[in-house]
Amino acid sequence: MLCRPDFESLSLLEFEILLLSDITKVWLTPLPKNSQWIKPYRMHYIENGRRKSRDIFKILDSVLVIVYNVSRKKLIYVRQFRPAVYHSITTGNSLQIQKGEVDLVKFPPELGFTLEPIAGVVDKDKSLADIAREEVCEECGYDVPTDCLEFVMNFRSGVGASSSTITMFYCEVCDAQKVSEGGGIENEVIQVVDLSINDARGLVQTGSTINSGSSTVIATLWFLCNKI
Numbered sequence: 459m460l461c462r463p464d465f466e467s468l469s470l471l472e473f474e475i476l477l478l479s480d481i482t483k484v485w486l487t488p489l490p491k492n493s494q495w496i497k498p499y500r501m502h503y504i505e506n507g508r509r510k511s512r513d514i515f516k517i518l519d520s521v522l523v524i525v526y527n528v529s530r531k532k533l534i535y536v537r538q539f540r541p542a543v544y545h546s547i548t549t550g551n552s553l554q555i556q557k558g559e560v561d562l563v564k565f566p567p568e569l570g571f572t573l574e575p576i577a578g579v580v581d582k583d584k585s586l587a588d589i590a591r592e593e594v595c596e597e598c599g600y601d602v603p604t605d606c607l608e609f610v611m612n613f614r615s616g617v618g619a620s621s622s623t624i625t626m627f628y629c630e631v632c633d634a635q636k637v638s639e640g641g642g643i644e645n646e647v648i649q650v651v652d653l654s655i656n657d658a659r660g661l662v663q664t665g666s667t668i669n670s671g672s673s674t675v676i677a678t679l680w681f682l683c684n685k686i
């Protein structure tokens with residue numbers, strides 16, 4: 459049973475993801491030293507004779523795919539709960555760690571949902587294009603040959619405290635290549651969202667605020683600049 463404030467004011471999209479994802483409890487613990495996803499360090503260096511240091515954390519590289527359905531002229535995005543986004547919103551601009559459970563009435567989990575291109579972490583011994591192809595199939599259900607993935611560019615996530623390489627591809631798909639609903643594998647809860655070119659343009663228009671990361675902005679702008 460879903461119980462959320464302002465339930466009636468939710469858009470159809472928000473309502474659909476609520477049906478998929480029911481987050482009932484959120485709390486924090488310190489990061490275990492053996493995390494397989496994040497390694498924090500303090501890096502020391504000497505610059506112009508002065509000793510300096512910077513607190514950084516290492517994360518894995520990732521691939522990103524801009525998927526465009528040419529049959530329906532739609533860009534394919536995915537919507538999902540992002541703990542890091544939710545945490546940032548619930549804590550504001552403070553490094554204080556919350557104690558106890560997060561108040562889900564004050565901070566409805568919907569605040570932590572993002573709209574992103576298809577993406578995945580590079581955590582297997584395969585080519586970047588093969589990993590990208592797998593992500594397209596798992597997340598949005600299109601089965602495409604690897605050679606349909608056009609390499610676009612490499613760029614970096616963040617540069618202040620962490621920096622990984624993001625390899626961006628572009629891929630055109632058609633309805634005939636849709637083999638499943640997508641939605642992710644194992645315990646992933648991912649909603650496929652098809653946006654018209656105009657709606658995608660709305661994400662990056664002057665004055666907009668979106669909950670998603672810079673890769674959503676970069677991918678959308680690249681498509682609008684190069685494919686329209």
Ligand SMILES: Nc1ncnc2c1ncn2[C@@H]1O[C@H](COP(=O)(O)OP(=O)(O)O[C@H]2O[C@H](CO)[C@@H](O)[C@H](O)[C@H]2O)[C@@H](O)[C@H]1O
Pocket residue numbers: 495496518519520521522574577578579580615646671673
């Ligand atoms: N920090 C973490 N803690 C615990 N489990 C984790 C984890 N990161 C990944 N996982 C596990 O690995 C699975 C697969 O992750 P994905 O490959 O879908 O990457 P994700 O989409 O989260 O981030 C991809 O997309 C975003 C948005 O583009 C990029 O920022 C990111 O670098 C890229 O890997 C997750 O379902 C989860 O089980």
